[in-house]
Amino acid sequence: MPRSRRSTNRVTMDDVAARARVSASSVSLFLRNPDAVSPRIAPRIKQAIEVLGYVPNLLAGSLAAARTRAIGVVVPSLGNAFFSATVAAMQKEFDRHGYQLLLGATEYEPGREADLVRTFLSWSPTALVVTGCRHDDETRTLLRSARAPVAEMWELGEQPFDLQVGFSHYKAGEAVARHMLEIGAKRVAFIGARMKSDVRAHQRCEGFSRSMLKAGIDVHIENVPGDASPKTGAHALADILRRMPDVDSIACSNDVIALGVLFEAQRRGLAVPQQLRVAGFGDLPFSEECVPPLTTVQPRATQIGLSIARELMERVEQPADEQEPRIVDSGFELVIRASTQRIEASQEP
Amino acid sequence: MPRSRRSTNRVTMDDVAARARVSASSVSLFLRNPDAVSPRIAPRIKQAIEVLGYVPNLLAGSLAAARTRAIGVVVPSLGNAFFSATVAAMQKEFDRHGYQLLLGATEYEPGREADLVRTFLSWSPTALVVTGCRHDDETRTLLRSARAPVAEMWELGEQPFDLQVGFSHYKAGEAVARHMLEIGAKRVAFIGARMKSDVRAHQRCEGFSRSMLKAGIDVHIENVPGDASPKTGAHALADILRRMPDVDSIACSNDVIALGVLFEAQRRGLAVPQQLRVAGFGDLPFSEECVPPLTTVQPRATQIGLSIARELMERVEQPADEQEPRIVDSGFELVIRASTQRIEASQEP
DNA sequence: TTGTACGCGTTATCAA
DNA sequence: TTGATAACGCGTACAA
Numbered sequence: 250m251p252r253s254r255r256s257t258n259r260v261t262m263d264d265v266a267a268r269a270r271v272s273a274s275s276v277s278l279f280l281r282n283p284d285a286v287s288p289r290i291a292p293r294i295k296q297a298i299e300v301l302g303y304v305p306n307l308l309a310g311s312l313a314a315a316r317t318r319a320i321g322v323v324v325p326s327l328g329n330a331f332f333s334a335t336v337a338a339m340q341k342e343f344d345r346h347g348y349q350l351l352l353g354a355t356e357y358e359p360g361r362e363a364d365l366v367r368t369f370l371s372w373s374p375t376a377l378v379v380t381g382c383r384h385d386d387e388t389r390t391l392l393r394s395a396r397a398p399v400a401e402m403w404e405l406g407e408q409p410f411d412l413q414v415g416f417s418h419y420k421a422g423e424a425v426a427r428h429m430l431e432i433g434a435k436r437v438a439f440i441g442a443r444m445k446s447d448v449r450a451h452q453r454c455e456g457f458s459r460s461m462l463k464a465g466i467d468v469h470i471e472n473v474p475g476d477a478s479p480k481t482g483a484h485a486l487a488d489i490l491r492r493m494p495d496v497d498s499i500a501c502s503n504d505v506i507a508l509g510v511l512f513e514a515q516r517r518g519l520a521v522p523q524q525l526r527v528a529g530f531g532d533l534p535f536s537e538e539c540v541p542p543l544t545t546v547q548p549r550a551t552q553i554g555l556s557i558a559r560e561l562m563e564r565v566e567q568p569a570d571e572q573e574p575r576i577v578d579s580g581f582e583l584v585i586r587a588s589t590q591r592i593e594a595s596q597e598p
Numbered sequence: 599m600p601r602s603r604r605s606t607n608r609v610t611m612d613d614v615a616a617r618a619r620v621s622a623s624s625v626s627l628f629l630r631n632p633d634a635v636s637p638r639i640a641p642r643i644k645q646a647i648e649v650l651g652y653v654p655n656l657l658a659g660s661l662a663a664a665r666t667r668a669i670g671v672v673v674p675s676l677g678n679a680f681f682s683a684t685v686a687a688m689q690k691e692f693d694r695h696g697y698q699l700l701l702g703a704t705e706y707e708p709g710r711e712a713d714l715v716r717t718f719l720s721w722s723p724t725a726l727v728v729t730g731c732r733h734d735d736e737t738r739t740l741l742r743s744a745r746a747p748v749a750e751m752w753e754l755g756e757q758p759f760d761l762q763v764g765f766s767h768y769k770a771g772e773a774v775a776r777h778m779l780e781i782g783a784k785r786v787a788f789i790g791a792r793m794k795s796d797v798r799a800h801q802r803c804e805g806f807s808r809s810m811l812k813a814g815i816d817v818h819i820e821n822v823p824g825d826a827s828p829k830t831g832a833h834a835l836a837d838i839l840r841r842m843p844d845v846d847s848i849a850c851s852n853d854v855i856a857l858g859v860l861f862e863a864q865r866r867g868l869a870v871p872q873q874l875r876v877a878g879f880g881d882l883p884f885s886e887e888c889v890p891p892l893t894t895v896q897p898r899a900t901q902i903g904l905s906i907a908r909e910l911m912e913r914v915e916q917p918a919d920e921q922e923p924r925i926v927d928s929g930f931e932l933v934i935r936a937s938t939q940r941i942e943a944s945q946e947p
Numbered sequence: 948t949t950g951t952a953c954g955c956g957t958t959a960t961c962a963a
Numbered sequence: 964t965t966g967a968t969a970a971c972g973c974g975t976a977c978a979a
Contacts, residue, residue: 259745261972272950277974287948302743307720308661309972312955317657327676327686337676340703349717352701354689368698371656394651396608479887508884515889535857535884538828540864610956621966626958636964658956661971 260301269297280305311373320561321351321369322378323362325447328476330505330533331550332380335402338554339378346562348375357446363387370395376561382407382415383448398564398572400557403548404449405578411564414556414577418449421546422456424583425500425528428544430464432591434498434526437461438469440485440510441502442477450477450502453530457500469493477502482509490517497526498589504529504536504545511539511588522590532584541587553579609650617646629654660722669910670700670718671727672711674796677825679854679882680899681729684751687903688727695911697724706795712736719744725910731756731764732797747913747921749906752897753798754927760913763905763926767798770895771805773932774849774877777893779813781940783847783875786810787818789834789859790851791826799826799851802879806849818842826851831858839866846874847938853878853885853894860888860937871939881933890936902928 266273271290279286279294286294297303311317320343324332340350351372353365362379366388369377376397381404384392392399392410399410405417429437439458444451458468469492471485482501486509489496501507507529514521521527521541529536532547556577564572615622620639628635628643635643646652660666669692673681689699700721702714711728715737718726725746730753733741741748741759748759754766778786788807793800807817818841820834831850835858838845850856856878863870870876870890878885881896905926913921 259972263972273973274951274975275949278949281974285948290949304716304719306661306722306972308657308666308722309955310974312655312657312661312957313972313974315955315974327682327689328679330677330679333676333682336701337703337705340676340701341705344702344714344717349721350701352685352689352699353693354686356686356690365693367653368693370653372698373655373657390651479884483887505883509887512884512887512889534854535828535861538832538858538861540861608956612956622957623959623966623968624964627965630958634964639965655956658971659958661973662956662958664958664971 259306260303261306262303264301265294265297265303268301269293315373316375317373318347319349319351319372319374320376320378321353321366321372321374323353323355323365323369324380325355325357326476327352327354331403331531331548334550335554335557338551339558342555342558342562346566348562357443359385359446360387363391366391373397375565376400378402378557378561380404381448382409382413398561400561402553402557404452405576409574409576411572412557412560412575412577414553414560414579416548416579416581417456418452419456421530421548421581422453422458422500423460424456424581425453425530425544425546426457426460426464428583428585428589429498429500429526429528430461430466432498432526432589434461435466436493436495436497437466438471438489438493438496438499439502440471440473440482440489440499440506442473442475442481442506444472444502447502453502469496477506479505479509479512482506483513484509486510486513497524499525499527501527501529504531504533504543507543507545507588508535508539511541511543515540522588526589528589536584537586544586544589545584547582547584549579549581608655609652611652611654613650614643614646614652617650618642664722666722666724667696668698668700668721668723669725669727670702670715670721670723672702672704672714672718673729674704674706675825676701676703680752680880680897683899684903684906687900688907691904691907691911695915697911706792708734708795709736712740715740722746724914725749727751727906727910729753730797731758731762747910749910751902751906753801754925758923758925760921761906761909761924761926763902763909763928765897765928765930766805767801768805770879770897770930771802771807771849772809773805773930774802774879774893774895775806775809775813777932777934777938778847778849778875778877779810779815781847781875781938783810784815785842785844785846786815787820787838787842787845787848788851789820789822789831789838789848789855791822791830791855792824793821793851796851802851818845826855828854828858828861831855832862833858835859835862848874848876850876850878853880853882853892856892856894856937857884857888860890860892864889871937875938877938885933886935893935893938894933896931896933898928898930 262273266276355361378400382401400412404415441450461468529545532545536543611622615625704710727749731750749761753764790799810817878894881894885892
């Protein structure tokens with residue numbers, strides 16, 4: 250007895266083929282390469298598709314072809330403007346090539362990365378994109394077993410799987426420290442949010458404070474819990490002023506924190522940069538516009554997304570088997586603005 | 599001649615079955631309901647899965663079951679904090695239920711919505727989420743033909759497909775206008791970004807300016823091109839001051855624009871709220887913290903995402919066939935802060 | 948150029 | 964409870 254399923258009265262390729270009076274394989278061929286079928290049947294197929302409102306079943310296609318036009322992307326958080334900019338750029342580029350972006354966010358929770366990667370793998374993705382290059386053993390195993398190129402973004406270091414596009418956060422921290430030393434910083438603090446789980450913010454902090462230490466300056470580090478936000482920055486400044494009233498320079502792990510510092514300083518009548526120098530990280534849309542404009546590190550978030558997408562598309566569409574791992578330093582730029590102005594001798598005690 | 603393909607040396611369910619010395623059906627059953635197999639073979643299957651590192655192929659599963667655990671989401675832009683907050687909330691909730699979020703952004707380009715929906719449909723998604731309730735004919739046709747619940751978010755109006763979670767932007771605009779009238783606004787302007795394509799910003803503008811008109815006040819509308827940003831706001835304020843030097847109150851379609859207005863006012867020594875009142879929309883993280891704190895409309899972005907996800911999961915998991923369309927007014931709240939303070943008579947000319 | 952037949956890795960059905 | 968087997972809808976090698 251025949252077991253009829255086919256509950257889904259979906260329009261299939263066979264339906265199109267029947268209506269166009271050709272075989273299903275001709276329809277399949279037409280869909281992938283319209284010029285490959287004879288000019289006589291092409292219009293018939295085209296019309297049948299339109300009349301029936303045929304939508305190809307990607308699932309079946311992917312299963313047959315053993316490859317899915319989907320790319321899994323793991324970011325820590327979408328609330329973070331850095332990552333949403335990168336994701337937006339990637340999505341746009343993937344879309345151009347007909348690839349679908351699968352999105353997952355860890356919210357900095359340990360173990361979530363492995364879960365998300367596992368989920369993505371069950372979709373047989375064409376490629377995987379993860380954030381950072383530090384992963385737990387489970388994630389590493391999963392990524393290694395993936396028969397798809399793996400891109401790591403926003404950070405350099407460790408051994409790359411296939412592609413790594415990012416920059417050294419440690420150096421970014423160093424660059425800010427160097428600048429602050431040049432302008433005569435003496436009493437220095439660093440504000441970072443959740444630096445135990447945000448390893449990149451922690452790296453920037455390390456780069457900054459070690460550089461300072463080499464110059465004989467001990468940095469007061471304020472590691473606040475929760476998301477980076479202006480409120481975080483404002484509270485942190487209040488704390489710092491309590492413990493270190495003569496602070497003259499503050500670096501922040503994120504521009505939104507720095508913005509909060511600027512607001513709090515303004516409320517307290519603390520002049521920036523005359524009495525307090527402030528630097529951030531991210532070069533967010535407000536950083537150029539705020540008062541005073543904020544010295545910061547520009548990480549090229551969009552460029553990272555674009556590079557990854559392009560490089561992956563290239564690898565996927567021209568599968569020169571066994572490609573070498575590739576590392577791309579997307580770099581960063583220290584953008585010096587009015588919030589860090591030279592500390593005049595006259596203003597020092 | 600047998601055609602051996604099976605180039606993909608992927609670990610399949612059969613491999614697991616062979617190793618556990620059971621049938622593939624039992625493995626499948628175990629995966630969906632571990633308690634349904636006898637306690638004798640369950641551990642064998644479990645071990646085989648772990649040893650072989652088996653990852654189920656969702657594609658095959660979805661094809662067979664004729665349902666995919668994927669939900670397509672279309673937003674205008676990820677750069678917009680509103681939508682990224684909503685998407686983040688949805689993704690988290692979907693993930694909890696084992697559903698994958700497919701993401702697409704239109705970047706406010708006409709026609710992109712239909713393209714994205716079409717792409718999603720070919721994935722046979724469990725549900726679709728789109729932004730707003732105004733869609734071109736092509737999109738409407740596609741959505742109607744979808745055998746999946748369709749949720750529209752961030753806006754109310756039109757006839758809902760299945761679910762609509764949002765609020766009236768027109769009323770949000772009215773609420774701001776009402777407040778500004780109460781505090782004695784006389785010379786009024788509205789700044790919006792790209793209001794031809796951002797229909798919701800346009801609605802807020804309409805609600806605002808019509809309310810003002812009813813009170814006999816003609817609103818100067820500044821519709822700037824490009825994304826909403828602080829720079830946009832700063833430039834717009836400069837423009838407004840040129841054409842309308844005695845402006846006393848400005849409403850903005852977005853808090854980031856309002857932030858730019860505050861910065862520009864500060865640079866010009868224009869005291870807010872004493873000389874100029876400013877209101878925004880969005881209640882972004884900085885809005886409470888900036889100087890002065892910003893009066894704004896809070897749209898409950900996270901709540902919208904959560905409501906949609908929960909409602910969809912419910913519909914999907916308890917398919918009481920032919921559910922009624924449902925409209926949920928997520929509401930908004932006018933948050934009055936220092937940036938809009940009563941205009942004292944003594945300060946008027 | 949077009950058609951035939953098989954296989955992709957699962958789920959669902961039904962018999963044992 | 965377990966296992967054999969037929970779909971699911973399409974890609975593709977190969978024959979016509």
